[in-house]
Each structure stands twice: as C-alpha cells, then as structure tokens.
Amino acid sequence: xxxxxxxxxxxxxxxxxxxxxxxxxxxxxxxxxxxxxxxxxxxxxxxxxxxxxxxxxxxxxxxxxxxxxxxxxxxxxxxxxxxxxxxxxxxxxxxxxxxxxxxxxxxxxxxxxxxxxxxxxxxxxxxxxxxxxxxxxxxxxxxxxxxxxxxxxxx
Amino acid sequence: xxxxxxxxxxxxxxxxxxxxxxxxxxxxxxxxxxxxxxxxxxxxxxxxxxxxxxxxxxxxxxxxxxxxxxxxxxxxxxxxxxxxxxxxxxxxxxxxxxxxxxxxxxxxxxxxxxxxxxxxxxxxxxxxxxxxxxxxxxxxxxxxxxx
Numbered sequence: 204x205x206x207x208x209x210x211x212x213x214x215x216x217x218x219x220x221x222x223x224x225x226x227x228x229x230x231x232x233x234x235x236x237x238x239x240x241x242x243x244x245x246x247x248x249x250x251x252x253x254x255x256x257x258x259x260x261x262x263x264x265x266x267x268x269x270x271x272x273x274x275x276x277x278x279x280x281x282x283x284x285x286x287x288x289x290x291x292x293x294x295x296x297x298x299x300x301x302x303x304x305x306x307x308x309x310x311x312x313x314x315x316x317x318x319x320x321x322x323x324x325x326x327x328x329x330x331x332x333x334x335x336x337x338x339x340x341x342x343x344x345x346x347x348x349x350x351x352x353x354x355x356x357x358x
Numbered sequence: 359x360x361x362x363x364x365x366x367x368x369x370x371x372x373x374x375x376x377x378x379x380x381x382x383x384x385x386x387x388x389x390x391x392x393x394x395x396x397x398x399x400x401x402x403x404x405x406x407x408x409x410x411x412x413x414x415x416x417x418x419x420x421x422x423x424x425x426x427x428x429x430x431x432x433x434x435x436x437x438x439x440x441x442x443x444x445x446x447x448x449x450x451x452x453x454x455x456x457x458x459x460x461x462x463x464x465x466x467x468x469x470x471x472x473x474x475x476x477x478x479x480x481x482x483x484x485x486x487x488x489x490x491x492x493x494x495x496x497x498x499x500x501x502x503x504x505x
Contacts, residue, residue: 235394242390243425244381249437265438268428272421273395295420299445305438 208330212323216284220321225278226313226341231266233308239270253308263307271300271349275338277316284321286332290357296333297354304348312340312348319352332357364436367472367479367504376467376483379430382455383418383463391422415453420496423452423463427485427498430465435481435502442480443501446487450495461490467500478503 237251245267248255256264306312320335338351388402400407401417408416424446432438455461464487471482480501487496 238390239394242387242394243422243429244387245425245429247433259437261437261439267425268432268438268441268444269421269425272397272424276396295448297445297447298420298424299443301443302441 208325210323211286211289211330211332212284212321213287216286216321219282219284220318222282223315223317224281226315227276227278229274229276229312229314231274231306231308231310231312233264235273236264236267236270236308239267239273243267243269261307263309266306266308268300268302271338271340271351274312274314274340275351277314277338281316281318281336284318284332284334286357290332293355293357295353296356299352301350302348303350304342304346306340306342306348310342312342314338314340328358330358365434365504367481370469370472370481370504372469372472374469376430376434376469379426379433379465381426381463381465382461383422383452384456385416385454388416388418388422388454391419395419395421413451418452418454418463420446420448423448423487423496424498426463426465427487427496427500430467431483431485431500431502434467435504440502440504441500442478442503444498445500446485446496446498448496450489450493452489452495455490463490464488479505
C-alpha cells in the first residue's frame with residue numbers, strides 16, 4: 204500500500220475558511236430571466252409573463268429555481284486555497300440550493316460567498332481536497348432568500 | 359389532486375413516480391446557457407478544448423442539468439414556490455445532441471419521504487438524470503411543500 208499523502212492544506216489555506224466576501228448586488232432583470240428560460244427550455248409562462256404569474260396567484264414573475272447560478276457573483280473576490288500548487292484538476296461534484304424566501308423579477312439581491320469547509324482525504328482517485336463554497340443571497344430586507352452550496356473536488 | 363392538477367400532500371406516497379421529463383440539449387443550448395449565466399468555460403462549447411481535456415465532445419453544464427432536475431420536480435409540484443431544497447451531484451459527463459447522433463437527458467423522480475415539519479407538509483423526491491445511453495450521470499434530491 205502506498206504511503207498516505209501528507210497534508211497539502213496549508214495554514215494560509217485554513218485561514219480562508221469562514222471569511223465572507225463583500226456583497227455583490229444583482230437586479231433580477233426580466234430580460235435575463237427570459238434568456239435563462241429560453242436556454243433551459245423552461246416554457247412555463249409564469250417566469251416571463253407577469254399576467255400569467257398573477258393568474259397563478261403570484262405577485263410577480265418568480266425567479267426560476269436554478270437562476271441563482273446566474274447571480275453567483277459576490278462583491279469581492281473569494282480567495283481560493285492555493286494548496287501549495289498541489290493538484291491538477293478541479294471538479295464541481297455537486298450543488299445544493301435551500302429556498303427560504305421567494306424572490307421575484309424586479310428585486311435586487313445581495314450575494315456573498317465564503318468557504319464553508321476545507322477537507323482532504325484518500326479517495327478512489329487518490330488524495331483529494333474537498334472545498335465547500337457557500338453562497339448566500341439576501342433580499343432588500345436583509346433576510347436570506349436562498350442559500351447555495353457548491354462542492355469542489357481537487358485531485 | 360388540486361383543481362390546478364398539482365398533487366396534494368394527502369395524495370402523495372413513498373414510491374410514487376413523477377412524470378418523466380425528457381430534454382434535448384444541443385451545442386446551441388450550451389452556448390445559450392453560457393450566455394445566460396455568464397460562465398464561458400470552454401469545455402461547454404469548444405470541441406477542441408474538450409478533446410484536449412480528454413473528453414469525447416463538449417459537455418453539458420452541471421447547472422444546466424440541475425435546471426432540468428428542477429423543471430421535472432417543479433412541473434409536478436405545481437410551481438417554483440413549492441420548492442424548499444434542490445441538490446444535484448455531477449457524477450458523469452453528458453454530451454449534447456448532434457445531427458446523426460441524437461442524445462437526450464431524461465429526468466425521473468420518485469417520492470422517497472413524506473413528513474411534517476415547521477407547519478409545512480414536506481415531500482422529498484429522489485431525482486435521477488440519465489444520459490442518452492441510460493447512464494445515471496446526475497442524481498439529485500428535492501424537497502417540496504405541498505398543500
């Protein structure tokens with residue numbers, strides 16, 4: 204059995220965990236939502252037609268459930284772990300959204316990001332470093348509307 | 359079932375299957391999605407870049423596949439306002455449909471848990487995204503609140 208890889212996460216990398224970016228502000232713009240719906244083939248008119256949204260009992264056109272990936276820009280750069288230059292490729296292994304408050308076209312949301320977890324382990328692919336990035340979108344009242352988590356695996 | 363055709367909590371049971379959703383993503387789809395999200399990573403539209411990375415073709419964006427999972431569950435549940443959680447794992451790559459090589463991305467969903475919490479009637483749906491060859495590339499999970 205080969206010797207286990209020694210840790211590649213440095214103290215400087217660990218210091219990045221939990222540090223939140225500045226908020227990046229995004230207007231939920233009707234044209235951007237329409238282009239997103241066209242791209243993913245989402246043909247429910249409630250996302251693009253305010254009358255259809257009203258008929259469905261909504262006060263405005265709702266944000267499509269995964270449109271948040273188009274609003275994923277915080278207000279300052281999220282510093283990434285350098286791992287002393289270790290690793291050759293990084294994969295997006297999975298993402299998760301938690302929906303806490305509805306958001307509609309015309310609102311402005313504030314996106315912040317932070318590294319929520321940084322771990323390393325031995326996997327089938329060998330030594331891997333798993334980084335969990337948490338994104339939070341707040342509405343104008345400051346309440347969290349949606350929380351997102353992205354798990355990146357570096358090998 | 360409610361008047362709008364959406365399921366009610368009392369009608370839902372563990373093992374209940376959602377209607378299958380079949381999508382077809384072309385290279386045009388991938389370019390549109392890149393433009394819509396502002397993510398211009400070349401592996402999603404530049405075949406040479408994909409081949410240099412050892413891939414057979416350009417690949418579908420993970421978030422595009424997640425949008426398909428979302429569509430399947432939201433269509434069934436009766437609207438995006440019902441959705442409480444949605445996750446997707448990107449376990450395998452999917453290539454786009456091409457002339458002479460049609461490919462589909464199929465989403466199947468099954469109710470895997472029902473419970474009440476915080477005054478809401480919640481339903482967990484286990485989602486599976488399959489490539490054109492029937493390979494499970496994109497498992498996921500959703501939680502919806504039903505009346």
